[in-house]
Amino acid sequence: MVAANELLTNAVRHGGGQGHVALWQEDGFVVCEVSDHGDGLPEPRPTPPPRPATDQTGGWGLWLAGELTDELHLTTGAAGTTVRISSRTS
Structure with missing residues (x-):
């Protein structure tokens, strides 16, 4: 839930x-996909997202989502950003 909240x-x-958010179960995973229609993220965008500096007040959301789930996939561009996270259910 924390990871999904960060993405939202x-x-x-x-x-x-x-x-927009979608949730579903697939092949032993619970999957959450969050998308928006913003301007996208700056490139290059490393995967997994790097840990922010400890004194940084923002920029923790993608890193936390990646740390709290088994998989994180990010697609971004001028039409927006989509992040899909998934965690094993067993």
């Missing part, structure tokens, strides 16, 4: 104030 917060804050 990012979509609202950085994606133009709106976002």
Whole structure:
């Protein structure tokens, strides 16, 4: 839930104030996909996202989502950003 909350917060804050979320179960994983229609993220975007500096007040969302889940996939561009996270259910 924390990972999904971080992605939703990012979509609202950085994606133009709106976002879309989908949740489903697939092949032993629970999957959450969050997308927005913002301007996208700056490139290059390393995967997994790097840990922010400890004195940094923002920029923790993607890193936390990656740390708290088994998989994180990020697609970004001028039309927006989509992040899919998944965690094993067993």
